[in-house]
Amino acid sequence: MKRVRAIFRRSHAYSLLIATSLFLSGCVSSVMDVDTRAIQPIPARLMGEMNKKSMSPSSPIVVRIFKQESELEIWKRDRSGRFALLKTYPMCRWSGKLGPKKQNGDRQAPEGFYHVNVNMLNPKSQYYLSFNLGYPNKLESALGYTGEALMVHGACSSSGCYALTDDGVAEIYSVVREALKGGQTSFQVQAYPFKMTPSNMAKNRNDPNFAFWSDLKKGYDAFEVTRQQPKVSYCEGRYVFDRTFEGGEPSDPLAACPPSLESPAVASRWQSDAAEIQKLIASGVPVATHAYSDGGMHPSFRKLLQSSGEKALAKRTSQTAVPISRPDAALADPHAAAE
Template sequence: MTDSRLSRFVPARLRSLIDLLVKATAVAVLCSALAACTSMGLDSASKAPPKLSSKVAASMSAKGMKPESPVLVRIFKQESELEVWKVDKTGGYALFKTYPMCRWSGKLGPKTKSGDRQAPEGFYHVSSGMLNPNSQYFVSFNLGYPNRLESALGYTGEALMVHGACSSSGCYAMTDQQVGEIYAIVDRALKGGQNQFQVQAYPFRMTARNMAAYKDDANFPFWKTLKEGSDTFELTRRQPKVSVCGRRYVFNSEFVGGEPSDPLASCPQIINQPEPAVAAKLDAEQQKLAVALNQGTSSALNSYVDGGMHPSFRAILKNNGAKSMAEKVSGTKYPISRPDAALADPFAGAR
């Protein structure tokens, strides 16, 4: 029925009510269509971002770190942990704090397409414009997925975040208190002169033992590349320079003719070599991995129903229920995403 015909049969007040219902329905449909991790502010009112607390600043000082010194973030799915590293008085990175992760979604492995619920794995760089103090999940920062390599490989998806609220559809979710603290730390570093900070997202801690456990996984070749980056950082305590060529990440390298322009083309000749001491340590890690692969047996541990959460949060969820836990971990009281899947510990039968 057209608007003109509707006006002939329906009173004006009822027409107004119908208009309101139509608009409300449209908004509901729009909201439901948004991925859970878009972290777009639904409230137009701006709010002040979290500030670095005196307690956190004092903890930094005790570890020889300054609030404005550079920061680096590492994420581990299997362990459901997020690490914040800071440059200390030695000039290298040192671990500042490890945060138990409240929720991540998907399974071990990289994100490749929109809607797969996969939290991304790889190397990302976050600038100040990627921080959102008005996120619907308290506060957040965008990882920048897809990065240069992922875009070249045709991977799709957007707005993959680290945020609060313990709800994930491809994101890494913390409690509000945790993400507020992390946000304040990275914001202060960016305001202190760091142009962007690196986020290293891994399926698990990249030990030889863990790698051997997943040697039959289809993602193993990709994870071997991630291990190179992880080893480079742990051995040097310097942020690795990340290049992309040959359909993979390459670390701390300089190339004949400059930085490769095509991520899918073969890598140009590398003209620099790591320092002898670092090269020896990297070789030792490769030998350790080779031994573990020969001796170890592959385990079918990649059995996540839909992501996971740190055991400490799993215990809260089990003892208190999803609604009560949502109230405990987030001021927004946003529902815990897929609580039954979060309770399904993928390692229960392997311990």
């Protein structure tokens, strides 16, 4: 028994030494963070939602992000084998404007399809907790797009990232962590400019990114129809989804797409929505007249910023009161586009 106690004391002292050294080196903000930040359990209320929806903490997830709506969704596989919506999180801040990220320093938050594995989780993030989206992906690299360290993280500050507040990202991180521990090798993140409805597509028909968004919509439709994570491929400089290629998967994202078979159900949805988009355009649905100088903020946070001010919102969204990035733009965007 004495020997066991001695071993325990040595082990405890060693753990404390490691935690203290990390604290002194500036890797984390406190000794307590070493023990608690990245290992917080999934909140009881969210566990209750999982139980109601026949989901388990270890079941796979898919994440969807919408800039215009400033929302992040977590979908989880239920007992039926299909993905169902678990929870929608309001986004406190994203930067840039609608459209893909193309170069380092453009403040654009990325749009596209990404796959996040356990090595991309950062328990010692400057913004509480975070995970790297993996931008640029294979297609973006082939197109010559540049940038790095594009994250989903805490606080309410963005320079090309998606900020969900410390509390929000802590909850998201716990769900992500358990799914990866449960055997999902990576989870898919689908980042969109807006909900890819026929109405939103018709309103944005004159945007220079419309063709790119039309490709993203095919992935959006694939998930909406099947409630399965779409298989992502690249060819002809664009995304293609749920294709079976003759001769195997394309290796060059810029080469011509080889012959392939497409899911009939997804193709039917795309054709139906394309017809609806044309119908809306013919009916004179107005073109979107908004623009962004530097990103957006969910209305719930905008209201807090307006009523309480920058410092109060910073305290509510970050344990270390990280300043709100470009608050004037957050309040003004989206603004009326110039004629």
